[in-house]
Amino acid sequence: MSKFQGQESYGNQLNYELLPFSFDRFNDDEYILTNLAGEHLMMSAADLPTLINRGLDPSHHQFASLRSKHFIRYPEEQAPLSLLALKVRTRYSRLPPFTNLHIFVVTLRCDHSCPYCQVSRQMEGEGAFDMTQEMADRALDFVFRSPNPAIKIEFQGGEPLLNFDMVKYVVTEAESRNQQMGRDLQFVIATTLSLISENVLAFCKEHSILLSSSLDGPKDLHNANRPRPGKDSHQRFEAGLKLARESLGYDQVSALMTTTDRSLDRVRDIIDEYLRLGFNGIFLRALSPYGFAIKTKKFMSYDAGRWLEFYKEGLAYILELSKAGIPFIEQYTALVLKKMLTSEDPGYVDLMNPAGIGIAAIVFNYDGAVYASDESRMLAEMGDESFKLGNLLTDSYEQIILSDRLLDALDESFTLSAPMCSECAFEPFCGADPVYHHAMYKDVLGRKAESPFCQRNMAIFKHLIELMRNDRQTRDIFMEWANGC
């Protein structure tokens, strides 16, 4: 019918413009293109120069996707710029509200003596490593200086339950102050659950406190990783878990695992243990080069490559489970996927840019020292105080937040200007981890080509993209994970 025009009348021009994007070789034949909003597209090595030289024909099979993912536009189009700006603003929307997570190290004492422990363990019963009420008050002064309408206070140790009176004090005092401040206030206790009691749970229930715990795998593995008097860490965890779930609610207790050399051949056993105990996901974590892990050379006992094998085997098993109708997620994957498949950022401290230190999370040590992150205080326990931002007794909020130590680390590690990061196509999925790199290389950037952080994450990004593009079902599962976290 003549009154209708053919499709060729609606966009056949060759005058497209490039919008900002990065590219990197993905394999022998293909490049990956990404933009600041985290959109990605695979393109053949042959087509890429044509695209960049603005010679790609509008009939090319990827031309429409290049436009809709905002890699190119026609000069008269305005929506692509508005949408790109909106997406990038959304990804950075956690920055303006500032610090959310405030970690209170209420004691260094612990009933466990894990060889990889990231902070010095101290004997039970010594009061010298406990946070005092005065210190807690100062820390709370600091907490409520954060402009963030949502405040999370996490209690760490040691084992925080060994100084439960201080936990109770901080919670009640924070709630009392919050009647004026009106923040969305949330509490978490990081505990092994070994010392959980009806008493503790009653308090947690009354104040809606979440529990974050540790589970390294089946009994033999867990107990080998986590020695304590009686060698009963796993038994206590399982009993505590049941008690806590009954009292607080099934999903109010989470667990984290740490990968040691003993774990490497047992990823299925570990996942099965999480399944058996009714968890709907697992966080496959590599050992960090901090604290006792470095002293005992634990973290050197496997390299990034070996850990990746472990991770990939675990992920494959989890996907197998999901496809069989047993919903279970790998949480690190889910965080990365959120950055890949959505326009949001999950706000995971290790994968943020600018780095999350200080501005996403901050740590108050028992002795009043303020650290830029949990890893920072572990580094300090080893004698490296690069990320000790000040002390609650002597320094003001402004002195600490505006300290050169914090600002320089944020500035120098900023991935959009860091060598090898700024031009990396995987940057939108990644983050700055100045503390890690300082621990490894004594400088916040490190050498990316050698960095296990870089190796590990690049391999994960590529692996996830491969998995998705080869299998629609995996892509569906990943999309669910990306939006569920």
Place this chain on the structure above:
Amino acid sequence: MLKLGGKVARIDAVDVSDKPHLFRVSTRDLPGALRKDRAYLVGPENIPDGYVHYLVPQAHESRVEEFTEIGAYTVLPPEYFYLGHDDVIRLSADRTSIRVLFRASSNHNSILMTEQCNHYCLMCSQPPKSADDSWLLNEIEELLPLIPRDTAEIGFTGGEPTLSGDRFIRIMGLTKSYLPRTAVHVLSNGRSFANLDFAKKYAAIQHPDIMVGIPIYSDDPTLHDYIVQAKGAFDETLRGILNLKMLGQKVEIRIVLHKQSIPRLTELCEFIGRNLLFVDHVALMGLEMMGFTRANLDVLWVDPHDYRDTLSEAVGILSRYRMNVSIYNHQLCLVNDDVQPFYRKSISDWKNEYAPECATCSKRDGCGGFFSSGVKFGYSSKLVPFL
């Protein structure tokens, strides 16, 4: 299909004027004070006097002799059997034809604002006309005060309703004033809202429950522009949506499924998940065999049976992105089971029918069925009645 307008059988009116007249229909013996602007629909009962006009169904035509004393009347052909209390009708200026403007018993009242449009969609069910039809707007301003205050929902459609600019804004404002508790749905291509001043005027109405349903047919701007036959439409529509959402207004995205939109449907859904996560609802809609669709059938028709897996994938993507999604205008036996939670019976009651194949189906009550036009002009050859 209900007949909503046409010639009347016979008229005896003393009030013939040069203006059309809108009446509320009454079937009840209302107090005298309420009879002055209502038309009484004659039934078997005694006919109360004092109504400004009387509607006499042909079945009761023998009663017209009673009207010598009672007043002006119109004899209605049998197609208007459905008329009821609180409906609103229009008698033309010459009093020779009737149009039903509002049906109190229906949840699908849709008010035509104009037949003009800046799109010329390949599958338009209501092909646009360029003639000045601003009389429709005058009529709407008369109609709004007559609609019952407890009406749950009304729709405004076109053409492109926003083309009248400030007049559109005025009518939305009147709708809020007269019907503050009525949900309002506007079918628009959204392009007018790319003008931020216009979008602000619309938002300033502060209607508590209004939503604009805006079509996006592809993530590929060229393909969208081709489908709506308007260059630059995609860009303007997107900017319109962004303005509306920036101003806190509700927006629904409507995607009509056909041979042009199906091939990139999953890409479109991912585009929505990444770019328009904040829209309030996404509707995936079957093709209506009306208007231009029939002329462009070769470039539009695809059997829903053949795209059922694509539809499942599309719904899967949108629901994983946690979006509200609905499937409209589809038949139960032509969609996969996994989309059941999103399946809606959506076709307006007055044009909803079932095919002969459906006679033995046990799930008819749960099925959206067809547009009347679908039954008449073609539908899937793969219907399978549930037994």
